Amino acid sequence: FTRTVGGKQDLFSILAEDVATRVASEPEARLAVQALLSRIRMWQAFLRRHVGARLSDAEESGLVGELLFLADVMAPSADVAALVDSWQGPLGGLHDFRLGHASIEVKACLRGETVHISSLDQLDGRHAEPLFLAVVQLGTGFGRTLPELVDVVRALVRQSAPTHAQVLEDRMLSAGYIDAHAGLYECRFESRSVTIYRVAQGFPRLARDAVPPGIAECTYEIELSAA
Numbered sequence: 001f002t003r004t005v006g007g008k009q010d011l012f013s014i015l016a017e018d019v020a021t022r023v024a025s026e027p028e029a030r031l032a033v034q035a036l037l038s039r040i041r042m043w044q045a046f047l048r049r050h051v052g053a054r055l056s057d058a059e060e061s062g063l064v065g066e067l068l069f070l071a072d073v074m075a076p077s078a079d080v081a082a083l084v085d086s087w088q089g090p091l092g093g094l095h096d097f098r099l100g101h102a103s104i105e106v107k108a109c110l111r112g113e114t115v116h117i118s119s120l121d122q123l124d125g126r127h128a129e130p131l132f133l134a135v136v137q138l139g140t141g142f143g144r145t146l147p148e149l150v151d152v153v154r155a156l157v158r159q160s161a162p163t164h165a166q167v168l169e170d171r172m173l174s175a176g177y178i179d180a181h182a183g184l185y186e187c188r189f190e191s192r193s194v195t196i197y198r199v200a201q202g203f204p205r206l207a208r209d210a211v212p213p214g215i216a217e218c219t220y221e222i223e224l225s226a227a
Helices: 009-024 029-049 059-075 080-086 146-160 162-175 178-184
Strands: 097-099 102-109 114-117 131-144 189-198 221-223
Touching: 009 029, 009 178, 029 162, 059 080, 059 097, 059 102, 059 131, 059 146, 059 189, 080 102, 080 146, 080 162, 102 189, 131 146, 146 162, 146 178
Parallel strands: 102 131
Antiparallel strands: 097 102, 114 221, 131 189
């Protein structure tokens, strides 16, 4: 690895140490090569998506919402290993969680009564059946910071699914979170409520087969009072 002239030295050091540690932990050369290529791909994705030192405010609250949903709503009644595997949002999945045939899209809502839908496919039931929308209403000023919540989820996985500890770390990196930047996240969040909607006939949404020809893509807002 070579740091370019404009590359951040602290981030380069983190990247190099992470890759070296993962490769050195493998017992066989074949597995070491696989680990090397996997980590390179993950860091390439990280650097393409997160050029700044920290997540944006919207990305921060979105990740908080997903972690709260994982730890507080799903984990008490689900297999934690399967739950970590199902967390597809950081990997660029269409929906945040995919469990069997069911998909769950999680939206963190800080203010107002609307949620942002990022594409025509996100709430299109043809891609998942059943499909659910989980809205996590967040309050600020109380509760836990993002790094504190990350530690809560790590402890949960270490206790209930220790073999998936590294899978969780990979998801965190793909989501844009690294421990070296923990001090940059000072906002505290609390979950005020979680409402889960079944996305089915009559739910207010747009789908690719229901918009006029010529509309290739769009984003839109849903008023939750109509859901």
